[in-house]
């Protein structure tokens with residue numbers, strides 16, 4: 055059982071997975087802390103067992119989750135649209151803007167399918183032009199790359215704050231500032247940054263920030279959000295509306311006006327119980343303390359990078375500097391396939407990693423549930439690999 059008031063020292067006890075294996079894949083799925091999981095299960099049981107007779111005010115859970123997410127990314131609750139995942143948030147923006155053939159978008163060449171598939175789809179169906187620039191943690195370099203591809207037709211700059219394969223942290227604020235100065239709208243995919251490093255929408259200076267609950271926020275699967283400035287939220291035309299998303303619905307007058315807030319994207323009957331789990335996770339992580347969690351993640355990522363660099367034949371894909379990275383650490387071991395590295399780590403010490411086949415690399419994620427023993431165990435099994 056985890057203590058009632060978790061601290062950074064006791065946080066690990068709230069994650070039973072740490073007693074079964076060495077879990078270094080919060081970058082894919084962050085397990086929920088046990089007390090938050092209990093809250094999710096209770097809310098789900100109440101809704102599913104009692105149906106309409108359920109006395110739990112589930113909208114209160116939704117609102118608490120909205121407030122928690124808003125506080126997390128430095129906006130007002132009305133600036134949050136609840137979604138199912140990051141991909142959802144990205145699609146709300148891409149589908150909510152007006153596109154003409156020839157409109158241009160700038161993104162990077164390290165995007166997750168969550169970004170490049172919707173962009174590819176827009177290109178195929180609406181005739182937009184997509185420029186993909188390569189990635190660097192250096193602000194001047196990135197701004198120069200933007201300058202080289204931007205044109206009068208550039209309408210949107212959209213990119214991952216921390217691309218999932220190399221784990222580089224992009225100089226998002228400088229990129230968004232440059233875009234804003236040039237009249238280009240901006241969207242940041244915060245799937246690998248929100249919760250892993252401090253991130254707020256005002257500090258990024260972007261119009262939209264998409265994220266999910268199931269990685270670094272350790273919330274339930276199927277939770278995500280789109281945060282926006284009030285103007286940017288209003289600028290999106292929802293592709294779908296229904297019960298709950300319209301502020302004005304007047305058949306006689308022919309008026310259908312979506313809410314000005316994120317609720318413009320929320321409609322119909324949904325699994326609202328998961329938001330009880332989401333706010334419970336946020337509350338729990340908040341008690342542990344976000345500054346302490348961010349420092350913990352960075353400290354363990356740095357220790358892992360340092361250890362990896364001392365091994366023969368290891369090449370890091372992730373920048374060494376903490377401010378140029380987050381919680382992901384990707385590496386290549388010369389002479390070994392990513393699959394061999396993953397299989398070896400799994401069979402020797404039950405270490406769970408993530409493959410990055412594109413670079414023949416392996417990715418580890420250090421998170422709130424990681425301790426120095428986990429980092430040492432990974433380094434130890436890698437040392438056993440023949441040079």
Ligand SMILES: Cc1ncc(COP(=O)(O)O)c(C=O)c1O
Pocket residue numbers: 081082138139140141142166168169214216217218243245246265266278
């Ligand atoms: C950078 C990045 N963006 C988006 C996603 C997709 O997130 P979701 O499953 O919440 O849509 C991932 C998932 O790994 C990711 O790493």
